[in-house]
Amino acid sequence: ANIDSAYALAIIQPLAGLSLSGGVRHDEHSQFGGATTLGANANYSPNAGATNFRLSYGEGFKAPSLYQLYDAFSGNAALRPERSKSYDIGIDQSLADGRALISLTAFLRNTTDQINYDNATFTYGNIDRTRAKGVEATLALKPVDALNVTASYSYIDARDRTGRPAFDGKRLPRRAEQAVSLSADYDWSFGLSTGATLTLVGDSFDDFANNVPLDGYALAAIRASFPVGPNFEITGRVDNLFEADYATAFNYGTYGRAAYGGVRARF
Numbered sequence: 001a002n003i004d005s006a007y008a009l010a011i012i013q014p015l016a017g018l019s020l021s022g023g024v025r026h027d028e029h030s031q032f033g034g035a036t037t038l039g040a041n042a043n044y045s046p047n048a049g050a051t052n053f054r055l056s057y058g059e060g061f062k063a064p065s066l067y068q069l070y071d072a073f074s075g076n077a078a079l080r081p082e083r084s085k086s087y088d089i090g091i092d093q094s095l096a097d098g099r100a101l102i103s104l105t106a107f108l109r110n111t112t113d114q115i116n117y118d119n120a121t122f123t124y125g126n127i128d129r130t131r132a133k134g135v136e137a138t139l140a141l142k143p144v145d146a147l148n149v150t151a152s153y154s155y156i157d158a159r160d161r162t163g164r165p166a167f168d169g170k171r172l173p174r175r176a177e178q179a180v181s182l183s184a185d186y187d188w189s190f191g192l193s194t195g196a197t198l199t200l201v202g203d204s205f206d207d208f209a210n211n212v213p214l215d216g217y218a219l220a221a222i223r224a225s226f227p228v229g230p231n232f233e234i235t236g237r238v239d240n241l242f243e244a245d246y247a248t249a250f251n252y253g254t255y256g257r258a259a260y261g262g263v264r265a266r267f
Contacts, residue, residue: 001066002030017045027061032081035061052092054105060084064115068124074117076124084111103138116173119206119250130172132158146187154179160208167208174249176216178202194224206250217246225264236261 009023023039037059045052064079090105113126134156141149156179158172171177179202185195199219206212223237236259243256 001063003063004028017048019043027063029063029081032063035081035083037061050094054088054090054092056086056088058086060086060111062115064124068115074123079115079124080113080126082111082113082115082126084109084114086110099142101138101140103136103140105136106134107136108133118208119173119212120208127160127162127172129161129163130158131161132156132172132175146189147184148186149184150182152181170208170210171205173206173208174204174214176202176204192224192226194222196220196222212250214247214250217244219244219246231266233264233266234261235264 005025005027007023007025009021011019011021013019019042021041024036025039026034026036028034039058040056042055043052060083062082064076064081067075069075069077069079086107086109088105088107090103092101092103094101109132111127111130111132113128114130115124116127117124134154136152136154138150138152143149156175156177158175160167160170160172162168180200181197183195183197185193187193197220199221200216201218202216204214204216206214219239220241221237221239222241223235225233225235227233239258239260240254240256245256246254248254
């Protein structure tokens with residue numbers, strides 16, 4: 001399969017504090033033909049960046065991968081490309097001389113022929129119509145120069161809109177409605193950087209009929225890095241610190257506690 005793409009972007013600033021951008025992209029796929037998608041954004045700040053209002057619109061095109069089409073076990077050669085239209089509106093507010101930032105975003109996405117893996121049939125298929133809407137909120141704090149704290153919350157209502165009596169209006173598989181993340185990073189005076197993240201994910205379902213529940217879970221992770229000379233840095237992290245037993249898909253295993261270490265070089 002081959003895909004050729006061309007993209008053009010225009011950005012204008014018609015007045016102080018206002019930025020407008022628009023883009024067009026054309027993809028020509030050897031199996032699925034051509035698709036032209038559009039995107040547009042508007043950002044306005046009335047006070048030199050302390051407050052920022054955001055609007056955006058975007059269209060998406062995604063051709064099935066070769067694995068999704070032709071894998072001997074789960075592939076489906078009849079898959080259709082996925083297309084979407086997305087809208088969002090948001091505001092960012094800086095407080096306390098930049099030491100606090102509050103962001104709030106509301107979004108809506110309509111998708112046709114969404115590509116999905118079905119655990120009931122063990123194959124990929126298309127969902128004719130889906131809709132996802134929700135809100136995301138973020139609070140970033142810098143109480144002192146060395147400390148950064150970020151908290152985020154998301155609510156996503158993702159539903160089947162195909163009109164099928166058994167599934168219409170049901171939540172899409174493996175998409176939790178609510179998620180919360182809290183992270184903190186501290187830079188010590190002798191060069192060491194440390195951080196931790198706690199992620200909470202709500203309940204979801206594994207099937208279209210919403211009969212197979214997936215329990216929510218909590219994951220903790222820690223990380224650290226330390227420079228060695230001007231060009232090298234030793235890094236390490238531990239994921240799933242408390243060995244939570246959880247699943248993102250029914251009967252699919254996930255890692256317990258996992259530790260990683262490495263060296264980063266800059267030249």
